[in-house]
Amino acid sequence: MRPLTKAVGIAALILVPIAGMAASQTETNSNATQQWHQGILAGYQSLAAEAGDLSVAAVDYCSAPEQAARDTLEQAWLDTFLAWQLVRFVDFGPVENDNLAWQFQFWPDPKNLIARKASYLLNSEDPISGEVIAESGVAVQGFPMLEYLLYDEPLNASDNALPAEKTCGLLRAVAGHIETNSQQLRDQWQTFRKDYLATEQYRDTTIRAGMAALEILEDRRLAQPMG
Structure with a gap:
């Protein structure tokens, strides 16, 4: 796609109606960018809300480790993880700070670091x-x-095995870490709004991030396991 400024410049040299179409396209792009920012913000808000429920569920389960509490905890983990998947394609902006994306989901793990770290x-x-x-x-x-x-x-x-005291400590601490990071990401994305809307490059970056996520889903998460 040619840069918008070049397209508008060419249109201005040819016909007034075409220049009007370029202006209309500019407005369309602006509206789309605002909607994308708002959509991603809604995703981060959902992630922060679900992460809060997950942290509460971890504390509740470790305080009274009954089956109902375990079921609530597992559902909270799933809900929060799915909320993360909805915004995981966003690989630019605040999520780049402090390796936040990797903090949410360390994957793949060919060396089984997760199990080794947990054991330690x-x-x-x-x-x-x-x-x-x-x-x-x-x-x-x-x-x-x-x-x-x-x-x-x-x-x-x-x-x-849960609800062993040490394992519950790890469970609560990790859930709390996810909650803190989720809130941070939500707040920083709101602050990022001005730069996102003012920088034309982010329009193309958002599209590329979405396409890359689809390719990863197809090639690595579906095609490889299915052989």
């Missing part, structure tokens, strides 16, 4: 806190770690 933390004599999680690297900090704690069969057959 669970078998360490040091207490697990939010500060420890923040300093432990992206393999510890996001949805895959919670998935490991909830569903890994060897872990769930061991003494460290």
Whole structure:
């Protein structure tokens, strides 16, 4: 696609009606960009809300580890993870800060770092806190770690299975980390609005990010597992 400024310049040299069409296209692009920013903001707001519920569910389950609380926790993990998937294609802007995307979802993990990091933390004599999680690297900090704690069969057959005290500490800390990052991302995207709307490049960047996400979904998440 040619730059909009070049297209408008050419139109101005030819016919007034064509120049009018270019102006109309400019307005259309502006409206689309505003809608994209608002749509992504809505996604980040949903992520922050679901992450808050997830953090609460983790605390509630560890306080009273009954089956109903476990079911609520697992559903909260799924809801929050799906909310993240809706905005994961956005690979520019605030999500680039501090490796936030990797903090939410460390993937792929060919070296099984998630399990190794979990084993280290669970078998360490040091207490697990939010500060420890923040300093432990992206393999510890996001949805895959919670998935490991909830569903890994060897872990769930061991003494460290939930609701073991140390494992619950890790569960709560990681859920809290996701909540904090979700709120940060929501707030920073709102602040980013002015730059996003004023920078023409972000229009094309948004489209490319969406297309890249579709290609990853097709080639790596569907085609590879299906052979």
